[in-house]
Amino acid sequence: EAGVAQSPRYKIIEKRQSVAFWCNPISGHATLYWYQQILGQGPKLLIQFQNNGVVDDSQLPKDRFSAERLKGVDSTLKIQPAKLEDSAVYLCASSAASQSRGKHFGPGTRLTVT
Amino acid sequence: AQSVSQHNHHVILSEAASLELGCNYSYGGTVNLFWYVQYPGQHLQLLLKYFSGDPLVKGIKGFEAEFIKSKFSFNLRKPSVQWSDTAEYFCAVNAGSSNTGKLIFGQGTTLQVKP
Numbered sequence: 260e261a262g263v264a265q266s267p268r269y270k271i272i273e274k275r276q277s278v279a280f281w282c283n284p285i286s287g288h289a290t291l292y293w294y295q296q297i298l299g300q301g302p303k304l305l306i307q308f309q310n311n312g313v314v315d316d317s318q319l320p321k322d323r324f325s326a327e328r329l330k331g332v333d334s335t336l337k338i339q340p341a342k343l344e345d346s347a348v349y350l351c352a353s354s355a356a357s358q359s360r361g362k363h364f365g366p367g368t369r370l371t372v373t
Numbered sequence: 374a375q376s377v378s379q380h381n382h383h384v385i386l387s388e389a390a391s392l393e394l395g396c397n398y399s400y401g402g403t404v405n406l407f408w409y410v411q412y413p414g415q416h417l418q419l420l421l422k423y424f425s426g427d428p429l430v431k432g433i434k435g436f437e438a439e440f441i442k443s444k445f446s447f448n449l450r451k452p453s454v455q456w457s458d459t460a461e462y463f464c465a466v467n468a469g470s471s472n473t474g475k476l477i478f479g480q481g482t483t484l485q486v487k488p
Contacts, residue, residue, distance in 0.1 A: 262416070290474055301377070301463050301478030302417070315475055350417065354474060362474065364409075364417040 261285065263365035265351050271371045277339035280368045284332070284353030288363070290314075293326055293336050294350040296367070302350055308334060341372045375400045375468050379479035386454050387487050394449040394482050396464030405467040406447040407476065408438055412460045420462070423447065434458070456488045 264283040272278050284291050289310050294302035305324065306316040311331040319326070323342070328334040338345055348367040380395035398404065408420040421432025428440040438449045447464060464479040 292474070299480065301465070301480050302476075303478070304475050307475060352417075362419070362476070366416050 263351055263353055263363050265349075265365040265368055267368055268366060269369045269371075271373065272341055274343055274372050275340040277337065278341055278370060279335050279337045280349050280351075280370075282334045282336070282351030282365060284334075284351070285363055288353035288355050289331070290354045291328055291334050292350075292352040292354075292362070293334070294352065296348045296350055298347070305336070305349075338370075341370075343372050346370055346372045375466065375477050377464055377466050377477050377479040379462075379464050379482050381482045382480070383483045383485070385485045385487065388456055389453045390486075392449070392451040392454045392458070392484070394462055394464075394484070396447045396449065396479060397445050398447070398464075398466045398468070398477075399445065400466065400468040402468065406438070406440060407465040407467070408432065408436070408447075408449050409463045409465060409478075410460050411463070417463070420449070454484075454486050456486045458484060459486045460484055 263285055266281050270278055291308045293305045295305050296302040305319045306326045307314040308328040311328050324338055326336045348369050350367045351365040352362050354362040376399045378397045406423040409417045410420045411417050420436050421430050421438055423430045423440045431437045436451050438447055440447050462482045462484060465476040467476050
């Protein structure tokens with residue numbers, strides 16, 4: 260099966276600019292996650308979708324971050340405006356159910372904010 | 374708050390040496406435990422997981438982990454490492470009855486195996 264697809268793979272922007280990331284999960288996976296991985300740390304969950312509904316966005320900085328999964332398939336994560344501390348790898352993952360079994364991660368998007 | 378602590382940030386071993394990476398978590402209830410591996414330039418991959426039953430879990434590539442409930446630990450082991458095991462290893466916990474799939478990760482351990 261095809262894996263989780265993410266684009267772009269790399270992005271460099273200046274602070275205060277906006278940026279968007281795209282994720283296409285494995286076909287049929289109802290649950291989609293966005294994680295932020297800062298250098299030297301483990302991934303941190305930003306938001307979880309079940310189909311097109313948000314299950315958990317408690318750690319999403321909602322003043323600047325937004326995410327959507329309108330048709331319950333692919334998803335976009337946006338940052339506007341970006342700050343230096345947003346420099347990180349943004350990982351998308353998907354799973355067939357809301358449980359943690361069989362979570363598949365994408366290659367990530369490495370964001371550098373200058 | 375739930376947390377995961379990995380004791381070793383950077384481990385350097387020679388080939389054929391034995392490996393043990395420590396992982397402790399803070400949560401008093403039911404937990405699901407995971408080890409993920411990220412090889413250089415590759416995606417995060419599931420190495421092994423524990424949900425219930427035998428606390429000694431075997432994963433891919435000869436790795437195993439033991440869940441010790443009394444110690445809140447889930448240490449990763451491999452009797453003889455290979456150069457190809459060079460990677461970053463993450464311990465993760467999914468805790469609580471809601472079972473939403475939210476994983477809490479440790480900060481990771483970088484393993485460097487010298488040929």
